Amino acid sequence: MTDEDTKRRIYQVVSMIPPGRVATYGQVAELAGLSRAARLVGTTMSRLPKDTQLPWHRVINSQGRLSLPPDSPGYARQKDRLQREGVEFIGERLSLRQFRWQP
């Protein structure tokens, strides 16, 4: 597969995550057929165009935390969007057991 296909697969998986649910980078990687390339998913998210319609905010790390610098504008945006969808934060964390997307 080409790199472009890889990106498209990642986009497609992310677009399937329903509102109020979250998926981990590793989970997205696995569903996209890149089981051990969680890092690649993160890198791809960081390169998304600012006007993308992808629900990138529903992708977090395996510890139930956001993987952006806590003082960055993106961090606040992601947390706010998730809370508006009903995701409950406990401090800077959320319960993966409760909100993790299970296809």
Added chain:
DNA sequence: TTCGTGACGTGCA
């Protein structure tokens, strides 16, 4: 072409 750099994950101290 090789090397360093990440929105990561897992295992272990």
Added chain:
DNA sequence: GTGCACGCCACGA
């Protein structure tokens, strides 16, 4: 809970 080493993979210098 925290930190570290490795493994993964695309990308730019």
